[in-house]
Amino acid sequence: MNIQDLEKLIKGRRSVRQWKKQEVPEELLRKAVELATWAPNGGNYQGWRFIIVKQKETIEKIANAVQAVSDKIASWPEAMSWKEDVKRYQKNASFFRNAPACIGVFSGGYQSPMDKVLMARESFDPEAKEILGFRRSAPTAVQSTAAAVATMLLAFHQMGLGAVWLVSPIQAKKQIEAILNVPSNMDLICLIAVGYPDESPQKERRPVEEVLEFVY
Numbered sequence: 462m463n464i465q466d467l468e469k470l471i472k473g474r475r476s477v478r479q480w481k482k483q484e485v486p487e488e489l490l491r492k493a494v495e496l497a498t499w500a501p502n503g504g505n506y507q508g509w510r511f512i513i514v515k516q517k518e519t520i521e522k523i524a525n526a527v528q529a530v531s532d533k534i535a536s537w538p539e540a541m542s543w544k545e546d547v548k549r550y551q552k553n554a555s556f557f558r559n560a561p562a563c564i565g566v567f568s569g570g571y572q573s574p575m576d577k578v579l580m581a582r583e584s585f586d587p588e589a590k591e592i593l594g595f596r597r598s599a600p601t602a603v604q605s606t607a608a609a610v611a612t613m614l615l616a617f618h619q620m621g622l623g624a625v626w627l628v629s630p631i632q633a634k635k636q637i638e639a640i641l642n643v644p645s646n647m648d649l650i651c652l653i654a655v656g657y658p659d660e661s662p663q664k665e666r667r668p669v670e671e672v673l674e675f676v677y
C-alpha cells in the first residue's frame with residue numbers, strides 16, 4: 462500500500478449511523494478486533510477487552526438503558542438551560558439499537574512503574590501528587606484503548622463496513638456492564654456500532670495549518 466492509498470483509506474472513513482439490515486459476518490468482526498489489538502498501547506500491556514454483541518435483544522437492552530439515562534438527565538430542571546441541545550442529544554441517544562452489531566470496548570486500567578512510585582508518595586509529597594495528577598489527566602489505559610478503536614474503525618472501513626465510535630453510552634456504564642456480565646475490574650470505555658452502511662455522510666476537517674505548529 463502506498464501513501465496515497467493510505468490517505469484515501471483514512472480520509473474516506475466516516476462515522477456511519479444508519480445501516481442495512483444485512484448481518485455482519487463474524488469473521489469480519491473478529492478480524493477487525495484482531496487488527497485493533499495491534500495498535501500501540503502503553504507498555505504493551507494490552508489491558509483492553511472487546512465484547513461483540515450480535516444478538517438483537519441484547520443490543521436493544523443496552524440501547525434502552527442508555528435511552529433511560531438520557532431521558533432522566535433531560536428531565537432534570539438543570540437541562541432547561543440547554544434545552545434544545547439536550548433535546549437533540551436525548552433524541553439521538555439510542556440510534557445504535559438499529560446496528561446489526563455492537564462492540565463493547567473495555568479497559569482493565571494500566572499502572573506504569575512510575576504510577577506505582579507516585580502513588581506510594583502522593584499522600585505526603587505534593588510534587589508526586591501533582592505529577593500523578595498530570596498522568597491521570599490523560600490515562601494511558603484510555604489512550605491505548607482509543608488507539609485500538611481508531612485502528613478498528615479503519616479496518617471496518619476497508620472491509621466495506623460502516624461504524625461509529627460511541628462514548629455517550631458511558632452514562633449507562635453500570636447497566637451495560639451488568640447486561641454484558643463484565644468483570645468488576647473492567648471499565649466500559651465506549652461502544653462501536655457497526656454494519657453495512659445505508660448512508661454516505663460527508664464531513665470536512667479544518668485545514669491542518671490551523672491545528673499544527675512546528676518548533677524549530
Ligand SMILES: Cc1cc2nc3c(=O)[nH]c(=O)nc-3n(C[C@H](O)[C@H](O)[C@H](O)COP(=O)(O)O)c2cc1C
Pocket residue numbers: 474475476477478625626627628629630662664
Ligand atoms: C471519543 C469519541 C466519542 C464519540 N462519541 C460519539 C457519540 O457518543 N455519538 C455519536 O453519534 N458519535 C460519536 N462520535 C463520532 C464523532 O461524532 C465523529 O467521529 C465526528 O463527528 C467526526 O466525524 P467522522 O468520524 O465521520 O469523521 C465519537 C467520536 C469519538 C472519537
